[in-house]
Amino acid sequence: MLSHTNLLVNLFQQRDWVKLEVGMINIGIIPFFHSFGTTSCMNGSLFVGMPLLIYPKPPEVQLLCETIKKLEAPQKVLYPGVELLFKKLIDFVEEMGEEKFKEQYNMHEKLKFASQGAGPLHEYVRIPFEKVFCTIRPGYGLTETSPVVSSSPFWGPNKPRKIGLPIPGTDIIIVPANDFDAGPICDGTPERNNFGIEHTGEICVSGPQVMLGYKGEQEEQEDNLKSWNGKRWLLTGDIGF
Numbered sequence: 001m002l003s004h005t006n007l008l009v010n011l012f013q014q015r016d017w018v019k020l021e022v023g024m025i026n027i028g029i030i031p032f033f034h035s036f037g038t039t040s041c042m043n044g045s046l047f048v049g050m051p052l053l054i055y056p057k058p059p060e061v062q063l064l065c066e067t068i069k070k071l072e073a074p075q076k077v078l079y080p081g082v083e084l085l086f087k088k089l090i091d092f093v094e095e096m097g098e099e100k101f102k103e104q105y106n107m108h109e110k111l112k113f114a115s116q117g118a119g120p121l122h123e124y125v126r127i128p129f130e131k132v133f134c135t136i137r138p139g140y141g142l143t144e145t146s147p148v149v150s151s152s153p154f155w156g157p158n159k160p161r162k163i164g165l166p167i168p169g170t171d172i173i174i175v176p177a178n179d180f181d182a183g184p185i186c187d188g189t190p191e192r193n194n195f196g197i198e199h200t201g202e203i204c205v206s207g208p209q210v211m212l213g214y215k216g217e218q219e220e221q222e223d224n225l226k227s228w229n230g231k232r233w234l235l236t237g238d239i240g241f
Contacts, residue, residue, distance in 0.1 A: 001212040002035075002146055010039055010146040010209040011047045013167040019113065019154035020048055024076045027064075028054040029085060035147035036117050040080040050078075058085060061092040065105040076112045083116060083125055086136065090129045098132060108132055113154055117141060126160065139164055144224075144234055146209040163240075170207035171231065174240055177202050180226050180233075196241060203240040206231040 026045045030037035045052040053067065068077060079085075093101045102108055114129075114136045121138045129136060139151035140163035149172065152164035166172050173184040177200075185201045186194040210232065213221045224235050 001215050002143075003212055006146045006209050006211060007039065007043060009169075010148055011043055013169055013207075013209065014039075014044070014148055014151065015048075017151050017153045017167055018044075018078075018115075020050065020078075021076055021112070024078055024112070025051045025053055025071065027077060027079045027081075028052045029058050030080060030082065034118075035143040036080070036082075036141070039147060040115065040117075044080075058088075061088050064089075065092075065107050068107050068110055069105050071110065075110060077107075077110045079111055079114045081114065081116060082118045083121055086114065086116065086129050087125045090125065090132065093132055094128070101132075113137070115139060115151065117147075121161075123160065137164070138162070142205075142234075142236060142238075144211045144236075145205055145207070146211070148209070149205050149207070166207075170205065170209070173204050173206075173228075173233070174199070174201040175204055175235075177239070180204070180228070180235060183228070198241075200239050200241045203236045203238045204233045205236060206233045210234045 026041060028037070028041040028045070030041055032038055032042045041052060044050075055064075059067075071077075096104075111133045114134055115138075116136050117139045121136060126136055135158050137152040137154055137158060139148055141147035141149045148167055149170055150164045150166045152158050152162070174186060175184055176182045180202070184192060185199050186192055204226075210225075211234070213225060224237075226233050226235060
C-alpha cells in the first residue's frame with residue numbers, strides 16, 4: 001500500500017539527485033504500471049514539467065532513433081531504462097557500425113543522461129553503451145519503497161557495480177540474514193566496522209517512501225516491517241554489503 005505522500009516524497013527526494021537541463025525530454029518506455037515507470041517516467045516528468053515521449057510498448061530501436069532525430073535542437077534526452085533496453089540499443093549500433101550509425105542518427109549527441117534499475121547492470125552492457133552514448137546511472141529500489149532507495153547522482157563521478165548513494169531522507173543498514181534483532185553488521189564503530197563482500201547481510205531500508213504495509217497480510221507485515229533505533233525498517237529480502 002503506497003500513499004499519495006509516499007509517491008510524492010520520493011519525487012522530492014530525487015529532485016537534487018537528477019541533473020535536469022532546459023530542453024530536456026524524458027523517454028517513457030518502461031510500463032507505467034511498474035513502480036519504476038510510474039515514478040521515474042510518468043510522475044517524474046509531471047513533477048518537473050518535462051515533456052515525456054510515451055511508447056505503449058518498447059519500440060524497435062530504429063524507430064526510437066528516428067523519432068529522437070526529429071526532435072528539434074537543442075533537445076536533450078533522459079532515458080530511464082532497464083539493462084535489456086540499453087543492450088538492444090548498443091546491439092543495434094554494433095550491427096550497423098558506429099560510424100554509419102552516427103552519420104545516420106544523432107542520438108549519441110542528444111542522449112545526455114541514462115538511469116537504470118530493476119536488476120543488475122553488467123559491464124558488457126555498460127562499457128560499450130557509455131563509449132557511444134553517455135554514463136548510465138544505476139539505482140536501487142522496490143515497489144514497497146515507491147520505488148527509489150538509492151541512485152548514482154547525475155552530478156558526480158559514477159562507480160561501476162554499485163547501487164549509488166541513499167537518496168535524501170533514506171537510511172540503509174545491513175543486518176545478519178534472518179536475524180534483524182542482532183542489529184547492523186556495520187555501523188562504523190570499531191566493534192562493527194565490517195565493510196566488504198565477506199560481510200554480506202540483508203538490506204534494510206528506512207525512509208518516508210517506505211510503504212504503509214501489505215494490504216490484509218498481517219503476518220507478512222510482521223515479518224517485513226520492523227522497528228529499530230526509533231525507526232521503522234523494511235526488510236527487503238535482498239543481500240548486500
